[in-house]
Amino acid sequence: MRAAGHSVRTRLRDRIAASDPGLLRLTAGLRTVGAIALTLTVLSLAGTDVPHLVAGAMAAMVATFAIREKQPGAQAVTLALGLPVALASVSLSAVLGERRVVGDAFFVVLIFCAVYGRRFGDRGTALGLIAFQVYFLSLFVGATVSALPGLYGAIAVAFVSSAVLRFAVLPATPAGVLVRLRLAFRARLAQLVSAQLDLLDAGEDDMDKALGAVREGTARLHETAMMIQGRLEEGTPDESAARLVQRRIADAEIAAERLGLLLLSARSAERADTLTLHLPGAPAPSVAVPPVPDESTDTLRRDLRALHTLVLRAGGGDTGTALAHVRNRLLGYRDEENLPPAPAAVQDVFRGIGEAARAVLGLRIALDGPQDESDDSPATVRSREELDAEEAALDGGAEEPAQEEQTGLRRPTTRAAVQVAVGSSLAIAGGELLSTQRWYWAVLTCWIVFINTSSTGEILVKGYRRLLGTVFGVVAGIALAGLVGQHTVTAFALVLVLIFAMFYTAPLSYTLMSFFVTAMLGLLYTLLHTYSLDVLVLRIEETAIGAVCGVVAAALVLPVRTDRRTNELLETVLDRLAEVAEAAVGQLSGGPSDDLLDRARDLDQALADLRAATQPLTHPVTPLRARRDTARYVVALLETCAYHARTLAATAELLPTHPSIAADPRLRGAAGRTVRNIRAIAARVADEHAAAEVETGPSIASLLGSDAGTPRYGRITDRVLRHLERLDEAVVGLARPLGVPVATPGR
Template identity: 35%
Template sequence: MRAVLGSAAALAVLTALGAPETPLVVGGLTAMTTSLAISDLHPRDQLITLGLGAPLSLASLAAGAVLTPYPTAAKLSFLAVTYLAVQARRFGPRGLDLGIFGFMAFLLSQFIQARADQLPRLGASVLVAFGAVTTVWYCAGPITEAGAPRWLRHAFDVRLHDILRDMASVVAAGQDDGTRNRSLQDRLDRLHASVPLIEDFLDERAVDEGTEDLPRHIGRVEVAAQRLTVLTVRAARTPVARNDLAERTARQRLAQRIRALRHQPTVGTACASEQCEERCEGGPANRPTGSAHVPGCFPAVDELAAALRFLGQRGRPAGFGTPPHKPAPPTFGAVPRRDTDTESLARQATRQPFQVTTASALAVAGGHLLSPHLWYWAVVTAWVVFIGTESTGEVLLHSARRLAGTVLGVVFGYGLAALVGGDGPALLILLLLCMFGMFYTPSQACWAVTIFITAHSACCSR
C-alpha cells in the first residue's frame, strides 16, 4: 500500500503541476523504484538512503539521456552501470539500494528515450517522486525495525488463535463435520504461510541475541499445532455411542483444554498452562480414558503449551525492538545468507558482477537482433535472473520461472490494456493494481511477481 500510495501521490502532484506524459511516466516509475530499493527499517537510515539515492538517480538518468542518441555508447554504458550496481552490494544493504537506484534510472532513460533537452522536466519529476514517497512513508504508518516483527508475530498469533477455536469446535461437535474440517485445514495452511514470512524477515534483517532462536521456537509451535490438529480431527471422526459417557466426558475435557489454551491472557506462560492442567485434568495421571484417539490428544496439547512457553509473550516477542548487532544483507540482489564464511561471500561478491555483466553483454547482442529499439529489456532480465542466486541450478530455475511469468504477463498485461483502451483513469488504476500485486506477491513465487512486473510494463508501453 505504501508503494501504491507513493506512486499515486507522485502522479497526483505532477498532474496538478500540468506535467506532460513522459514526466508522468518518469515520476510514477521512480516512485515505484524508490519503494523497491529502500530496505532499511530505521527512519533515519531511510532518509540517508533517500538523500543519496536522489542525486544518484538524477546523474544516472542524465547520463542515459545524453547517450540515448548514441546506441552503441548507451549499451556499453548500461553494461558498466550493471556491473557497478551488482558490485555495490559489497558495501552492505545501502550500497545495494543505491545500485538499484542507478540501474533503474538508466533503464528508465532508455525506456522513455529521454533527450538532453528534457532533463529539467525529468529531473523535476524525479525529485517530486522522491518527495512524494518520503511524505507517504512517514505520514501513512512508517514501518520500523520493532513494528514489522510485531506485526508478523501478531499475524502468527491470530492464525493460531483461529486454529484453536476451530479445533475446540470440532472436538465439541463430536462428529465428522466436513465444513469445520475444511475450515480448520484452511486456517492451518494460513499458519504455515505465516512462518516463512517471519523466517525470511529475520534472515534479511539484522538479528539480535533475543531473536536468533525465534525461528526455531516458531517452528516448534507450528509443528505442535499441526500434530494437535491431526489428532483432534482423527478423534472427531471416531463415532460416539449415545450411552458412552466416558467418551463424551473425554471430548469435553479436551475441548476445555484447547479453549483454555486459546484464552490464556499471555500465551505460553508457565503458570497459566499449569493452572489449566490442574483445573481440567488434575494432572497427567488423571486424564480421561475414553476412546483410543481422544487420550492421545492431551500430550499434543501439553506439547503445544510447552512450545508456547518457549515462544514468549504474545504481542512482544523477546528481543524485538532491541538494537541489532549482526548485520545481514537483504535478499534482493544479494547472496542469501547461507554461508557465514567471509572469504566465501567475498569471492561470490567479486564473481557475480562479472557473471551478470557477461550475461548482460550477451543479452544486449541477442536483444539487438530481436528488437534494436527494445534491447534494454534483455539486460533487465539478465540482471534480475541473477538476483539472489548462488548456484547454476538456482539460475536455471529462476530463469525458467521468469520466462513463464513473462509470457503470461505479456498476455495478461496487453489483454487488460486492450480492454481499457485509451481510457486514462482506467489505465492508471490498472497500473496501480499491477504494482500492488508486484509488491504483495511473496518473493518465493517469482513467476507470479514477474507476471505483475511484465503486465505493468506492458500497460506503461500502451
C-alpha cells in the first residue's frame, strides 16, 4: 500500500510538473493571493473601511506581479524602490484629481515614462508598472487628499505583505526554479514517449490523432527546454555546469524528436518527412501495408515502455538491478550486433531508442551527479566514457558580441512610449465622453494591449481578446454580484479565487485572464457600493474604446506593420540558421571548434520570437486564409530546418570524443550550397528586389561520393548525411512560399 501511495503521489507530481513547468503559474497565483489575504487580514484587524481594503488588495497585487527579476536580492531592491514610487503616484493622483486637465496631462506623461522605463530592464519595467497601476488604483477608489494617510498605510501594508510572501512564505530562488523545470522536462519527456507508444499502436483511423499528440508533446518539450536555457545562468553554480546541463537537455530533446520521426517512418509506407512533426494539422502518412511484424511490434512496445520508466525514474533517486538491466538493454541497441531481426526502418527505431537511453543517462549524470556503476554492461560503460569525454571537452565558450543598439524613435521602447501616450490621450478623450467618472478603464485597456506587443497586428489581436474576455466577464460579474450581495467576507474570498485563476491562466489564455479580471471587478464594485448593470456595461464600452484607441495609435503613430515585423524576425532566423549550419558543417569538415550550443540557442530564441509575431497572421478568425496557411507552412519549415541544424550542431560537438564520427573535409564543399541558399533567401526577404536565387543540383550524398583511388577522409555517419540532405530540401522548400526564384540546373 505504501508503494501504491508513493506511485500515485509520483504520478500526480509529474502531472502537475508537466502542466506547469517550474510551478511558475502556481507560485505566481499563490503568492499574489497570499499577499492580498495577508494585507486584508492586517487592515481588517486595524478596523480599516472597505475602500481602503480594496486599495490595499489592489496594491498588494501590483507589488507582487510587477517584480520580474530572478535573483532575490534584485527583487528586494526593486520592491523597496517601488514603495516610494507608489506613494508618490497616489499622492499626485489625489492632488491632481480635482484639476482634470492638468491631471489628464500628467497621467499621459506618467504613461509615457512608465513605458519608456522598459529600456532599463526588469527594474525599470517594474517601477513603471507600479507607478501606473497605483495611479489607476487611486482613480478607482476615488482617492482624495484627506484620505491619503489611510491610503499610505494600506499601500505600505500591501508592500510589506508582498515581501513576506515573496521572501518568507513562498521563496523562489533561481536554483530552486531550475530544479522544478528539470522535473517538468523529465515529465514532459515521459509524456512524449507515451504519445510515441500510442503512435506505434494506432490504427489507420487513429493515426492523425496519435500524430497530433506526438506533435504537441514535441512542442511542449521544446518549450520546457527553452525555459531551462533562459534560467541556466542564474540557476547553476558556474558556467561549465550551465553548459553541461544545456548540452544534456539539447541531446535529450533531439533524441526524443528523432525517435518520434523514426517511429512515424516505421509505421508509414515511405520515410516520413520531418515537416510532418512541425506543421499543425498535417495529415499522417499512409500506414505501411503490411504493418510492422508482430514480434517487432511487441519488442518495440516493451522497449518504449522501458524507456518511459527509465525517464521517470531517472530523477527519483531510484536504483536497483531491475533499472540497471533496463538501461543496459536499451543502451545495447547502440551496437549493431544487439539489434533484433527486423526491417531496416524498424531497426532504425531501435537505434533511436538506444540514443534516447544514452541521452537520459547523460541527463541523469548531469543533473544528479555520479551514479552506481556496479551493474553496468559493456555498452553502458562505453556510453558513460563517451559522456565523460564530452563533459571534459566542454569549454566556457566565447563572449557574445555586443549588438548595435537602436537610438531615437527607432528604439522599440521609445516608439512604444510615444504610441501609448498618443493612444492614452485618445482613450482619455473617448472615455470621458462616455463617463466622467470611469474613463480610466479605456486608458487601462489601451495600456495593456501595448504590453509585450511589437506590431499593429499583435495589438489588434490582443485588443480583440481583451474585449471578448470582458464581455463574458461582465456576465459572470452580474451573476456573482447577485449571489454575494453585501456579504463582504464572501465577496473578498471570491475575489481571491478569481485573482488566483487570473494569474494561473494568464500565460495560457489572455481571453481567460480578461474574463477573471472583469468578474473580479464586478465584486469590487459591489463592495464599494457602486455596482449596477449600467456600470458593467460601461466597462465593456470603455474597453472597446481603449482597444480601438490602441489600434489606431499603433497604426498611425510610428507604425510597425505585422509584415515588416515578421520579415525582420524571419531575416534574423535565417541569419541564425545560416550561422549554425555553416559552423556545424565547418566543424564536421575538420575546422576549428565553435560555440555551437549558444548559436543553436540563439536560433531557437529567434524562431520563438517569429512564431509569436506570426500569431496575428495565423489567428483562427483571420479572413486571409491563404496567408494564414502560408505563415504556418513557413514557420513549420523553419522549425524543420532548426531541428536538422540543431542535430548537426550536436553531432559536430561529438567529434573530439565519439569513436564512430570523424571529420570529412568534403562536407564543406558539398553543404556550401545549402548555406548559400539560406543567405540568398535572407537577402530576398530583406529586399524583395535583390537579385538572389536558390540553387538546386545533385544530392549531397552524390557530391560526397568518392572515385576509385581517391583517399578516404575519415568517416561520416549516415545520420549526418540524412540531416544535411533534409536541411537542403527544407531550405529549397522555403523558396516557393517566400517568392524566391529557384535556379534550374543546367541553365
